[in-house]
Amino acid sequence: TIQLTTHNGVGWLKLNRPKKLNALNETLLREMKTAIDEFEQDDAVRVIVLVGEGRAFSSGQDLTIESDADYGEYLEDVYHPLVRALFSSRKPIIAGIHGVVAGAGLSLALAADVRIVAKSTKFSSAFIKIGLVADAGGPYHLRRLMRDDLALDWLWSGSTIDSEAAHTFGLVTELVEDAMYTERLTSYAETLAAKSPVAVQGMKALMRAASFEEGLSEEIEWQRKCGDTDVHRQAMQAFLMK
Numbered sequence: 001t002i003q004l005t006t007h008n009g010v011g012w013l014k015l016n017r018p019k020k021l022n023a024l025n026e027t028l029l030r031e032m033k034t035a036i037d038e039f040e041q042d043d044a045v046r047v048i049v050l051v052g053e054g055r056a057f058s059s060g061q062d063l064t065i066e067s068d069a070d071y072g073e074y075l076e077d078v079y080h081p082l083v084r085a086l087f088s089s090r091k092p093i094i095a096g097i098h099g100v101v102a103g104a105g106l107s108l109a110l111a112a113d114v115r116i117v118a119k120s121t122k123f124s125s126a127f128i129k130i131g132l133v134a135d136a137g138g139p140y141h142l143r144r145l146m147r148d149d150l151a152l153d154w155l156w157s158g159s160t161i162d163s164e165a166a167h168t169f170g171l172v173t174e175l176v177e178d179a180m181y182t183e184r185l186t187s188y189a190e191t192l193a194a195k196s197p198v199a200v201q202g203m204k205a206l207m208r209a210a211s212f213e214e215g216l217s218e219e220i221e222w223q224r225k226c227g228d229t230d231v232h233r234q235a236m237q238a239f240l241m242k
């Protein structure tokens with residue numbers, strides 16, 4: 001239900017249940033978690049990209065789940081290990097979003113570091129329409145990205161918004177014409193993968209620093225490591241030579 005490929009330093013994780021618009025079932029979610037762990041360990045993967053096969057990124061939780069299941073247990077056991085793996089990954093995670101993104105599919109996309117979005121994408125908060133709260137870390141990430149009142153207004157309404165509105169909300173890193181979307185996503189990911197992995201991962205870590213002082217103390221370590229890379233030394237030499 002997922003498809004993994006590695007090319008030019010990019011690990012592609014494609015949700016692959018196109019007939020169900022990549023609805024998230026237990027098998028798929030567990031496979032995703034394992035894949036993220038594998039990408040994290042694999043030195044050939046410098047950047048992770050999440051995408052969906054077919055006409056959507058993801059329609060959210062597979063609603064053929066038994067409605068008398070204990071959703072709390074399901075979240076704890078199936079979603080939370082995955083969203084923790086995404087949150088704690090040292091590598092950049094890019095969500096490539098097209099078509100439709102709904103419910104828990106939206107939560108996964110919001111867990112990525114950046115979102116490259118095709119213009120025709122529709123964003124659906126979905127949850128309230130079936131009487132549920134937003135889950136899978138979605139509210140946490142929404143709070144970082146957009147105003148609290150607008151986030152609540154959107155989640156309470158359950159409305160579907162277009163990509164321009166999502167961009168205004170702060171949910172979109174880069175909006176791309178549909179015709180250019182795949183090409184742009186690939187070049188974005190491969191360009192990032194070609195940069196110094198220590199500097200790229202360090203930037204991410206420092207953006208996550210819990211406080212000003214923690215940031216300062218962490219940058220000491222990161223800049224020391226970066227200063228000791230060939231990429232840096234060669235770039236300095238090239239600058240001084242010119």
Ligand code: LHQ
Nearest residue numbers: 019020021023059060061062063071100102103104126127
């Ligand atoms: C689907 C789904 C789907 C199964 C399309 N499941 N089959 C919830 C529960 C428990 C615990 C954990 O957390 C959660 C969190 C959540 O994620 S709640 C939100 C769940 N998602 C939704 O409520 C969205 C449901 N889907 C839709 O509203 C529509 O399908 C959208 C607006 C996404 C797309 O509409 P259309 O473009 O008109 O496509 P479609 O509805 O015709 O769907 C195509 C097929 O995919 C269809 O199957 P079929 O066999 O009839 O061709 C759908 O049944 C299936 N599908 N979403 N979530």
